[in-house]
Amino acid sequence: MSGRPTGGRPVIGGVRSAFAPWEDPDVAPLVRFEGVSKRFGDQAAVEDVSLDIHEWEFFALLGPSGCGKTTLMRLLAGLETPDAGRILLRGEDITGLPPHARPTNMMFQSYALFPHLTVAQNVAFGLRQQRLPRREIAERVEEMLALVRLEGLGRRRPDQLSGGQKQRVALARAIAPRPRILLLDEPLAALDKKLRDETQFELMRLQHELRMTFLIVTHDQEEAMVVADRIAVMGEGRIVQVGRPAEVYEAPANRYVAEFIGDVNLFEGQVTASTGQSVSVVSPAADLVADSTQGFAHGQTVWIAVRPEKLVLHQDQPPRGPNLLAGEIREVGYLGDWTIVMVATAPGRTVRVALANTARASTRPLAVGAPVWLSFAPDAAMVLTA
Secondary structure, rough: OOOOOOOOOOOOOOOOOOOHHHHHOOOOEEEEEEEEEEOOOEEEEEEEEEEEEEOOOOEEEOOOOOOOHHHHHHHHOOOOOOEEHHHHHHEEEEOOOOHHHEEEEEEHHHHHHOOOOOHHHHHHHHHHHHOOOOHHHHHHHHHHHHOOOOOOOOOOOOHHHHHHHHHHHHHHOOOOOOOOEEEEEEOOOOOHHHHHHHHHHHHHHHHHHOEEEEEEOOOOOHHHHHHHHOEEEEEEEEEEEEEEEHHHOOOOOOHHHHOOEEEEOOOOOEEEOOOEEEEEOOOOOEEEEEEEOOOOOOOOOEEEOHHHHHHHEEOOHHHOOOOEEEEEEEEEOOOEEEEEEEEEEOEEEEEEEEEOOOOOOOOOOOOOEEEEEEEEOOEEEEEEEE
């Protein structure tokens, strides 16, 4: 069984990767959306979405504002009712069930902590709704606070906490009732970048320790890439592509995905040759060659997509050949681990290059206005038709 390596414990994580139950036809999904649609007036928020999410998976719904990702999550939570289609949990139709009857819980972007309750009382709120014995509630609260590393803060109130601590309280409250699937609606949006980066790995640790299915909604590509086993990229209410983070980054389904996931340089051109192993393209920028097993018609318009880190920058002119672009440095941005170089190339376009700073200092600084040449290997490029 793909999802359970030896010992029965799932290996969780997008690049940590024995965990792939979606590749096993004998493994039924935990959640299944079947042709689900939802409209608000004349606007289609979700349009004919079919999607499987597996048990123990950390799944991300990723897309820009208004793409339908939050509506899809709210449909699963029972906070919205679909106009068409159905939602299955373990094969059971839950489309008509109210939120309290579903084995889900949601952590909201605003955290929605009760200001008049202590941290411990906030965490215990859902447990009291379940009418658990008082002793069991107290033990569960202590367990949850330890899990999110807030031991000793149970008597504080939300206004006595930092933003990161409030986020952890909201997370503890959401997982305390032990839902079958935890729904995370932009959970890190209110945190500063450093804390957000740290919390991403905390979420992964928690999900692994709890052996719980997490579904996160985010517009942050980096966040989705870090935490998720798989990502569903959404656009205009539809699922555009589903895959592991590396798949959607290195093999995007179209230009929309390529441009939304990270940075990309797109070169439009016409096919001059297609061998089944590579494709040759003539573009205004240069003659380009990319590896591709897909067949293309002579003269067909395609886009060669190259990520900034795949480009090689030459300060001295290399030998002539395909995939070589001449240009001039327009801007240089130093980011510490990376240097971003904006290069103006013919005919009047700008190409983005990312250079890893592997040495402490450059022996030959990059000067604005200096001539440079860019190149890339054929296997570093992607060929897109839409």
